[in-house]
Amino acid sequence: MKRLVLFRGAVLWVDFASWRQQMLLLNSAALTGAQRGQLRSVMQAQGRSGQ
Structure with a gap:
């Protein structure tokens, strides 16, 4: 039982x-506006398919 909880954690x-890594990428100043828009649209698509 304890092992399952640890695994879940x-x-x-x-x-x-x-x-967190995705958020850091989105907020990275090294990204151009186009790349940021692309990432955002990809994440939105993932969110829609997840619902």
């Missing part, structure tokens, strides 16, 4: 880490 942590 690890999965959540990985999800959070990847989400």
Whole structure:
């Protein structure tokens, strides 16, 4: 039982880490406006398919 909880926590942590990385990419000053718009549209598409 405890192992399952630990596993679940690890999965959540990985999800959070990847989400944080995406946010950092979006906010990165190195990205051009076009790249940022592309990333945003991709993320919106993922959100729509997720619902």
